[in-house]
């Protein structure tokens with residue numbers, strides 16, 4: 001049995017296709033396997049932010065199903081960077097470049113897009129459904145039904161926050177370069193993902209710096225994970241918050257470039273009536289193939305795996321090196 005190590009913007013995952021197994025891993029086995037392999041101490045290849053689980057879909061017109069198990073064993077309703085890598089995997093399996101993938105709450109349109117750079121394949125995925133409603137995030141005890149560009153001194157003084165479910169929950173603040181570099185994001189992220197009165201299910205927290213018109217840098221503290229190199233749904237939700245709260249700089253229906261600690265993605269934010277959707281485009285990189293027996297998968301035993309490197313990472317690193325330095329862009333604006 002082969003599993004892959006993949007990444008989108010260096011948001012790393014192991015990809016497991018349950019349809020290739022004689023017996024599928026149960027939910028408990030998936031949790032055990034994820035906790036083991038994703039942990040840099042007990043896992044392989046420095047661990048990951050989680051495991052992407054591919055399975056059959058029984059929805060009509062849908063190619064397959066993707067589930068997202070976070071590094072701590074919790075399940076996320078969506079993963080934007082992960083969906084791009086799952087899309088690439090499915091496209092290669094089926095030789096089809098455009099299809100739908102079932103996620104926990106929605107069937108999402110995906111498609112192959114032009115390479116991001118030489119030997120850096122890229123995919124585009126739909127991020128939806130979007131909601132601002134307190135019960136959808138969910139959040140409570142904030143005396144508001146929607147949190148859009150509002151100060152919340154209980155979180156941090158002097159910052160404004162926007163909460164968006166896409167449909168996994170995100171809390172976003174547009175901040176200065178100094179604030180971005182401070183410890184505040186980690187402290188707030190930890191607080192809102194421990195037991196707290198506001199986000200009972202935890203929340204992915206993103207701080208964004210506006211670099212120029214349609215250009216952002218986003219850093220995310222993820223629920224179930226901690227600091228990540230990049231969070232696809234986070235960058236998508238932040239792009240939407242940008243267009244809504246800074247309409248002079250962030251524009252609907254125009255490409256937004258989002259830099260992150262692991263690279264860069266492109267987003268386009270759409271509004272049809274009062275419905276929002278976001279397109280997220282970025283790399284879908286396979287760094288390793290891993291051979292593991294079916295019995296070892298079920299037992300979460302990683303002692304006898306055989307790892308082969310694909311050599312795609314050097315092309316990705318070259319692409320990252322060619323990106324403009326965020327500090328240079330920020331100084332220009």
Ligand SMILES: N[C@H](CCC[C@H](N)C(=O)O)C(=O)O
Nearest residue numbers: 076079080081168231232233
């Ligand atoms: N990294 C993912 C999101 C994982 C979400 C997860 N941490 C949660 O909502 O629990 C992304 O690229 O969209």
